[in-house]
Each structure stands twice: as C-alpha cells, then as structure tokens.
Amino acid sequence: MSFAPKTKMDLLLDKRLTLSWTLAIQILLATITSIIIYRRHLHPLSSIPGPPFASISRLWHIYHILKGDQNLQLVSLHNKYGHFVRLAHNEVSVSHPDAVKKILGSQLKKGPWYRMTAIPDYRFQSPMATTDPKKKMEKSKAFASGYALTNVLRSEPQLDNVISLLLGHLDGFARTGKEVGLDKYFTFTSFDVAGEILFSSQFGFLETGTDVGNAIANGYWLSMYASAMAFFYHIHVALLGNPFITWLNILPYGHLFDTTIKAMKARLQDKRDESRFDSVEYWFRAMEKHPEKIKWRDVQAVTVSTVGAASETVSCALQSFVYYMIRTAGAWERARKEVIELQEKEGGREERVVSWGQAKRLVYLQACLKEGLRMFAPVPMNLPRVVGPEGLEIGGRRFEKGSILSVNSWVMHFSDEIWGEDAGEFKPERWLREDAGELDRWFMPWGYGYNSCPGQNIARLELSKIAATLVRDYDISQVNPEQEWKWQAFFTVVQHSWPCYIKARKTTTNESGCKVPLH
Numbered sequence: 166m167s168f169a170p171k172t173k174m175d176l177l178l179d180k181r182l183t184l185s186w187t188l189a190i191q192i193l194l195a196t197i198t199s200i201i202i203y204r205r206h207l208h209p210l211s212s213i214p215g216p217p218f219a220s221i222s223r224l225w226h227i228y229h230i231l232k233g234d235q236n237l238q239l240v241s242l243h244n245k246y247g248h249f250v251r252l253a254h255n256e257v258s259v260s261h262p263d264a265v266k267k268i269l270g271s272q273l274k275k276g277p278w279y280r281m282t283a284i285p286d287y288r289f290q291s292p293m294a295t296t297d298p299k300k301k302m303e304k305s306k307a308f309a310s311g312y313a314l315t316n317v318l319r320s321e322p323q324l325d326n327v328i329s330l331l332l333g334h335l336d337g338f339a340r341t342g343k344e345v346g347l348d349k350y351f352t353f354t355s356f357d358v359a360g361e362i363l364f365s366s367q368f369g370f371l372e373t374g375t376d377v378g379n380a381i382a383n384g385y386w387l388s389m390y391a392s393a394m395a396f397f398y399h400i401h402v403a404l405l406g407n408p409f410i411t412w413l414n415i416l417p418y419g420h421l422f423d424t425t426i427k428a429m430k431a432r433l434q435d436k437r438d439e440s441r442f443d444s445v446e447y448w449f450r451a452m453e454k455h456p457e458k459i460k461w462r463d464v465q466a467v468t469v470s471t472v473g474a475a476s477e478t479v480s481c482a483l484q485s486f487v488y489y490m491i492r493t494a495g496a497w498e499r500a501r502k503e504v505i506e507l508q509e510k511e512g513g514r515e516e517r518v519v520s521w522g523q524a525k526r527l528v529y530l531q532a533c534l535k536e537g538l539r540m541f542a543p544v545p546m547n548l549p550r551v552v553g554p555e556g557l558e559i560g561g562r563r564f565e566k567g568s569i570l571s572v573n574s575w576v577m578h579f580s581d582e583i584w585g586e587d588a589g590e591f592k593p594e595r596w597l598r599e600d601a602g603e604l605d606r607w608f609m610p611w612g613y614g615y616n617s618c619p620g621q622n623i624a625r626l627e628l629s630k631i632a633a634t635l636v637r638d639y640d641i642s643q644v645n646p647e648q649e650w651k652w653q654a655f656f657t658v659v660q661h662s663w664p665c666y667i668k669a670r671k672t673t674t675n676e677s678g679c680k681v682p683l684h
C-alpha cells in the first residue's frame with residue numbers, strides 16, 4: 166500500500182466530493198423541510214387537528230401500531246379534538262355519526278393499505294386485497310356461497326366435534342383444578358373450526374393441545390409486521406411478499422399455509438368424493454362453472470385469507486364474552502338460566518354442544534355477545550376509504566378527491582354521543598331496549614358496507630354455540646379477579662394473560678368416588 170502525498174488533483178477531487186456531499190445534504194434537508202411545511206400548513210387536510218407529528222408523516226400512527234395501543238390513542242384523540250382527527254399526513258379518522266354510512270356504506274375505493282392482505286404474496290389477490298369496489302364486489306359474489314349460513318350449517322355436526330375437543334380440555338382443567346389460559350384454547354378452537362368449515366380438515370391445535378409449528382405464536386409478530394408494513398407495501402413486496410419468498414417457504418405462518426394448501430390440493434386430486442360440502446367445495450364448483458372468472462389461485466387466495474380472518478377475531482370475541490360476563494354481577498347466571506329454561510321446554514340438555522337452532526334464540530345471550538363485540542371489537546385498525554372525484558361532505562366539512570377517510574370501530578363504539586355516558590361500560594341490556602335497532606347503525610365490529618365481513622354469520626354460529634355451552638356447563642372465575650387482561654392492537658387485537666379457574670357444572674362420581682365432569 167502506498168502512502169504517497171496527495172497531488173493537487175487529488176485535493177481538488179476531495180474538495181469537490183466534500184462539496185457535492187454538502188450540497189446533497191442541503192438539498193435533502195430543503196426537500197424534507199418543504200415537505201413538512203407543505204403537509205403541515207398547505208395540504209388540503211392541514212386544517213384538521215391531530216398530533217403534530219401525525220400531520221407530517223405516517224410514523225406517528227406506525228409507532229402506536231407497534232406499541233399496540235392505536236385504538237385507545239384514537240379514542241382519546243377523538244375525545245380531545247372531536248369528529249375529525251388527522252391520523253397521518255394523508256388520512257383523517259372520522260367519528261361523526263354519519264361516518265359509518267357515508268364512508269363505509271358508500272362505494273368508495275378502499276385505501277391502499279388493503280393490498281397487504283394478499284397472502285402469501287402479491288399474486289394472491291383475494292377480495293380483501295382488491296381495492297377497486299366493483300372488482301372486489303364481483304370477486305366476493307363468486308365466493309359468497311362458501312360463507313352462506315344455510316350452506317355452512319351442513320357442517321354443524323363437525324363443528325360440534327371441534328367444540329367437544331375444546332370442552333374436553335376444559336374438563337381436564339376442571340378435574341385438576343389447574344389454571345387455564347382461555348386465550349390459548351379459544352385460539353386453538355377458532356383455527357380448527359376454520360379448517361373444518363373451510364376444507365374439512367383441522368390444523369391439529371386442539372387434538373395435540375399445542376401450538377403446532379408455533380404458528381399462532383408467530384402470528385403475533387406477523388400481525389404486527391403486516392399492520393405496520395401495509396403502509397409501505399412496495400417495501401413489503403421487495404422483502405417478503407414476493408413469489409421467491411413463497412417458493413422458499415420460510416415465512417413464519419408455514420404450518421397454517423401448508424396445511425391449508427395441502428388440504429386443498431388433496432381435494433383437487435383424488436379425495437374430493439369423500440369430502441362433504443364445505444366452503445372449498447362450493448368454491449371449486451364455482452371455479453369449474455366460471456373458469457374464466459375464478460382460477461385456482463383465486464380459490465387459494467380466498468381460502469388462505471379466510472383462515473387468517475376467521476381465527477383470532479373469533480378468539481377475541483369469545484374471550485371478550487367470558488371476560489365481561491364473569492366481571493359483571495349476575496350476567497353469567499342470567500345467561501345460564503335462559504339456556505336451561507329453553508332446554509327444559511324443548512330438550513337438548515344432554516347434547517354436548519348447544520345447537521344453533523336454540524343458541525340463536527337466546528335473546529339475553531345474544532345481547533351479551535353483541536355487547537362483548539362492542540366493548541372489544543376484534544379489528545382495531547381504522548378502515549380506510551379514498552374519496553372519489555366528486556368529493557365528500559360529512560359533518561359540514563368537505564373532503565376533496567384522493568383524501569383518505571377512515572372509520573375505527575373502537576372510536577365509534579366508545580362514542581358518548583352515540584351510546585350515552587355509559588359507552589365504556591358492558592351493559593348487554595342496551596341491546597334489549599326498544600331503540601336497539603337504531604344502535605345497529607353504529608355497531609360495526611364486522612366493518613360495514615360492501616367490504617363488511619363475509620364470515621359474520623359463521624362467526625355468530627360459532628360464538629353462539631360455544632358461549633351457550635360454556636354458560637350452561639361451566640363456572641369460570643379469574644385467578645385474580647382484580648387483574649385486567651393484557652392485549653396488543655395490531656391487525657387484530659388478541660387478549661392474553663388473564664388466567665382462569667374453571668369448574669364443570671355437570672359432574673358424576675367416578676370409580677374412585679371422586680366427582681368428575683360428566684362428559
């Protein structure tokens with residue numbers, strides 16, 4: 166290596182290099198400053214109040230997504246600023262009572278955020294990932310039969326089998342008196358139910374009593390990643406959401422994806438005759454009937470996205486039901502009395518799982534489930550729509566083409582203006598009042614409008630049967646009744662860390678003379 170002194174030419178080059186670096190940094194700083202000034206003071210949304218940092222970038226929102234408290238932040242910001250909060254430089258969160266109808270109930274294009282829901286990569290364009298309303302509705306229509314309640318009810322006996330596996334675990338905890346993490350068992354159940362209803366095959370969580378392949382634990386990180394990276398879609402595609410990564414099969418939801426695709430492939434090949442009429446069967450038939458419209462990849466995309474959409478959401482709703490019911494004096498007993506009275510009249514007490522035919526008619530229980538969904542909506546993210554060329558007026562404000570307006574179920578569900586001063590309290594009775602029908606206009610755990618949850622009837626079926634069976638056959642109490650649960654609000658919000666004790670109500674005496682659960 167030579168250390169020869171620098172020539173004049175070298176020094177000149179060094180100087181030029183230093184100058185060009187300085188210039189580059191100055192240009193960069195000037196650009197950033199201009200962007201900040203534009204977004205803060207000149208942007209069409211600049212008059213909307215909100216956290217100062219949110220008005221200049223998406224990073225304020227991302228920070229709270231990663232922290233897991235985006236929903237509560239939004240609730241308190243709306244309490245402070247009113248109907249409109251600037252959530253990011255290009256997005257306004259709206260809580261005006263007309264928001265649900267005017268924003269979600271219209272046919273505005275979905276925000277670019279939804280593209281992220283193409284799983285495992287951008288080729289898998291499910292209806293959820295499709296942002297154009299017409300295309301999205303056309304796709305959804307093609308798949309609607311797989312979610313129709315009358316069709317899904319053909320699988321009720323299989324659903325009962327999965328629920329019985331859950332009850333078997335609960336009986337085990339009742340027998341030993343050990344504490345149980347209901348979050349874990351409810352999530353196992355919702356995944357296995359999804360597999361059973363969609364493609365007649367469970368993931369094996371309940372059968373093994375374990376998180377097979379760590380799929381659910383990994384889902385936590387995936388949900389965090391997805392909810393933040395959705396705003397940097399192109400980086401996501403470059404990093405993970407591309408065919409190469411799919412081919413490498415290294416994504417952490419491997420077990421869920423593999424089981425789903427394996428079950429579907431097996432069905433396509435030779436096992437189709439043995440299968441019952443589950444959702445995938447409807448979709449295969451639609452594919453055969455309209456090969457020009459529905460391709461094999463579309464069916465894969467819909468099935469994979471449905472597994473994701475159908476699982477943690479249901480677990481969250483079930484946990485919410487149990488948590489609020491056991492913390493509300495007299496609620497569990499009242500719901501139990503309702504099931505027992507109905508079954509004394511009609512029979513069904515000996516059935517391991519309460520039937521849908523009965524569960525759907527339990528008025529108080531249904532009100533409790535609904536109130537649980539209001540208090541703890543499983544999807545805590547703002548649902549964004551893009552204002553079209555004609556602009557949009559809401560609450561006396563006009564928004565121009567291209568503005569992103571979004572509605573958050575937590576914000577709507579905690580609005581005193583809509584629900585009254587007791588908005589923050591679990592009160593199932595509000596759904597039994599005469600004006601309850603009115604309240605439905607702002608009840609949006611399923612979203613609202615053309616993009617609302619297509620699986621809501623399946624969810625109600627599952628939730629009603631499990632909830633009715635739990636209140637009838639078990640007593641549940643928190644290990645520490647004072648302790649609040651923990652949760653993080655990413656793509657979905659899933660609670661954890663609220664251990665419970667469980668007692669089985671129907672007992673019998675075993676050979677050793679001990680009382681054990683009857684089933």
Ligand code: HEM
Nearest residue numbers: 292293474475478479482543544611612616618620623624
């Ligand atoms: C308590 C349980 C559930 C809740 C609270 C819930 C809620 C939601 C919400 C809020 C959305 C998004 C709406 C939007 O972006 O505007 C959604 C989408 C979706 N949900 Fe559910 N869901 C639940 C259970 C289910 C179940 C059991 C299934 C299927 C069996 C399902 C299938 C889907 C699908 C496929 C989508 C994407 C819809 C699309 O864009 O086409 N969900 N759900």
